[in-house]
Amino acid sequence: MLTHRQLRYFVEIVDAGGFSLAAERLFVAQSALSRQVREMERELQVPLLLRDTRKLAMTPAGQSLYADARRILAALATAAANAAHAQRGTQGTLQLLHSSSVPLAEPLLVLLRRYAEQHPSITVEVAQASSEGQALEVHEGRADLGLARAPILRRYEGVRHAVLYEEPLVALVPAGHALAGRERIALAELRDQRFVALPHRERGGLSHRVAELCAAAGFQPTAASVRSRKWAQLALVQGGFGVAVVPASMGRLAPEGVCVLPLADAACTSEVLALWRPDAPARVLRFAEALVHALGREGAGTSS
Numbered sequence: 678m679l680t681h682r683q684l685r686y687f688v689e690i691v692d693a694g695g696f697s698l699a700a701e702r703l704f705v706a707q708s709a710l711s712r713q714v715r716e717m718e719r720e721l722q723v724p725l726l727l728r729d730t731r732k733l734a735m736t737p738a739g740q741s742l743y744a745d746a747r748r749i750l751a752a753l754a755t756a757a758a759n760a761a762h763a764q765r766g767t768q769g770t771l772q773l774l775h776s777s778s779v780p781l782a783e784p785l786l787v788l789l790r791r792y793a794e795q796h797p798s799i800t801v802e803v804a805q806a807s808s809e810g811q812a813l814e815v816h817e818g819r820a821d822l823g824l825a826r827a828p829i830l831r832r833y834e835g836v837r838h839a840v841l842y843e844e845p846l847v848a849l850v851p852a853g854h855a856l857a858g859r860e861r862i863a864l865a866e867l868r869d870q871r872f873v874a875l876p877h878r879e880r881g882g883l884s885h886r887v888a889e890l891c892a893a894a895g896f897q898p899t900a901a902s903v904r905s906r907k908w909a910q911l912a913l914v915q916g917g918f919g920v921a922v923v924p925a926s927m928g929r930l931a932p933e934g935v936c937v938l939p940l941a942d943a944a945c946t947s948e949v950l951a952l953w954r955p956d957a958p959a960r961v962l963r964f965a966e967a968l969v970h971a972l973g974r975e976g977a978g979t980s981s
Contacts (some may be wrong), residue, residue, distance in 0.1 A: 678683070678713045678720075678752070679717060679721075681750075681753065682713070682719050683713050683716070683830045684746040684749060684750055685750060686703065686705075686710055686713050686714070687714065687717065687725070687742065687743065687746055687809065688746050688747055688750060689702060689703055689714075690710060690714070690733070690771045691733070691735065691739075691743050692728070694732070694733055695733045696710050696711060696930060697801060702941070715725060717742075717921075721723070721738070721739060721742075723736070724738065724849070724935060725734045725736040725738055725739035725742060725843070725924050726739055727932065731946035733744045738748045744980050754939050759783065761890065769798075769800075769958065769960050770799070770801075770802060771799055771800070771802070771821050771822070771824070771960055771961060771964055772800045772802050772804070772819070772820040772822075773801055773802065773803050773820070773821065773822050773824070773964075774803075774804055774806040774810075774814060774815075774820045774822070774824065774825075775803065775804075775805060775806075775823070775824040775825075776805070776806070776807060776808045776811070776813045776824065776825050776826050776882060776883070777805050777881040777906070777907045777908055778808075778826050778882070778924055778927055778947075779824045779825070779826065779926075779949055779951065780926050780927055781803070782926050782929075783825075784953055784972055785972070787971075788967060788968060788972070789801060789973045791911055791967075792810055792964060792967060796959065796960070798961075799960050801964075803908075804820075805819070806823070807880075807881075807882060808823075808825035808826045808827075808829060808881055808882030808883070808950075809829065809830060809881040809882060811823030811824075811825045811829065811842065811878065811952055811961045812829050812831065812832070812833055812952055813831075813833065813835055815833075815836050815953060815954060816833035816834075816835065816836050816951045816954075818954075819878075820952065821953065821954075821957055821958075821961040822953045822961060822964060822965060822968070823950075823951070823952035823953070824841075824949060824950070824951060824952075825882060825922075825949070825950045825952055826882040826883040826886065826947055826948070826949060826950070827840070827882070827886065827947070827948040827949070827950050828881060828882070828885055828886070828897075829881055829882075829950065829952075830879075830881040830885065833880075834848075834954065835954055835955070836951050836953070836954060837951055837952065837953055837954065837965075838951070839949055839950065839951045839957050839965075839969050839973060840948050840949070840973070841948075841949045841950065841968070841969065841972040841973045842925050842927060842949055842972055842973070843946050843947065843948045843949075844885070844925050844946065844947060844949070845924075845925050845939065845945060845946050846886075846890070846923065846924055846925070846940055846945040846946060846947055847865060847923070847924070847925050847928040847937050847938060847939055847940060848862060848864075848920060848922055848924070848937075848938040848940060849860075849910075849911070849914045849920060849921045849922075849923060849925075849928060849931055849935050849936070849937060849938075850870075850914065850920045850935070850936050850938060851914055851915060851916075851917045851920075851934065851936070852934045852935065852936055853933065854920075854936065856936075856938060857936040857938075859938060860937040860938075861938060861940065862938050862939075862940065862941065863894070863941050863942060864890060864894045864922070864940050864941075864942050864945055865894040865895060867891075867894065867896075867898075867922070868895070868896040869899075870898075870899070870919060870920045871899050871900065871902070871918070871919035871920070871978075872898040872899065872900060872901060872904070872919055872920060872921060873901045873903065873904045873905065873913040873914055873918050873919040873920065873921075874898040874904055874905060874906045874910045874921050874922075874923075875898055875901075875904055876888035876898055876922075880891075883923070883924070883947060884906060886947050887922045888896070890922075890942070890944065890945055893943070893944070900921030901913070902918065903918045904918070904919070909933050910923070911923075911932060911935060912932065914935050914973070915931075915932050915933075915934045915935050922940075922945075925939075928953050949972075951968050951969060951972075951973070953965045953967060
């Protein structure tokens with residue numbers, strides 16, 4: 678097999694137009710260059726250079742090798758640079774997941790915009806996944822960071838969880854609903870309503886949190902005939918299929934025809950978590966640090 682050094686020597690000989698000048702540029706003996714070329718020809722079993730002319734010339738085999746060698750050397754140089762960038766966290770792709778109940782609100786968009794400006798060689802790919810699913814994706818290395826709703830029912834070793842912030846939950850009811858004119862309501866007042874996103878304690882995330890709060894308020898939510906745990910629930914409330922309990926940030930994006938009612942219960946809040954692996958590449962750790970600094974609260978980080 679030809680070596681990197683042999684390819685570099687061969688390209689330099691051709692570019693310099695001869696062994697003498699190439700030896701000066703490479704700071705090696707001319708005899709060493711000649712020996713390397715002979716070894717290459719012996720390995721390939723073809724002549725590469727015509728030595729019986731005053732001006733250096735390449736054989737057809739030499740011309741082919743020269744073109745390929747330049748591409749190989751360029752690719753190796755790029756690979757080395759990419760590896761260095763990756764180690765420093767200045768190049769690559771960052772996979773960011775977020776729950777549908779964690780909208781890409783302005784503070785997060787500002788952070789993403791600043792990060793993109795500061796690291797133009799890093800591409801951030803954003804996708805949605807459930808809170809429970811995010812923990813598994815990060816654990817198995819298919820995602821770099823997650824923005825999830827607490828609680829995460831199954832903790833994975835090596836995945837760090839940091840509370841970014843806590844926000845109030847609100848009730849969504851259709852315009853014209855009996856509760857629509859109220860300034861705020863108690864969660865228990867939704868006892869007889871049909872929920873377009875039926876909470877479940879087994880699911881984790883927002884679904885678990887709302888189910889937990891409803892149980893504390895003394896009732897179990899009833900499912901609407903048409904329901905969705907995703908963004909479609911806003912449209913379903915608008916269409917009069919039922920009510921929903923969502924984070925305030927999600928309520929601010931409710932369409933016309935949906936009334937957003939603050940909940941009077943002090944406990945009706947929800948935490949947003951950041952998930953990442955502490956052994957992740959530098960670009961991920963840098964983003965996680967910026968995320969916690971921009972949105973987090975002191976002393977909130979815990980690992981599992």
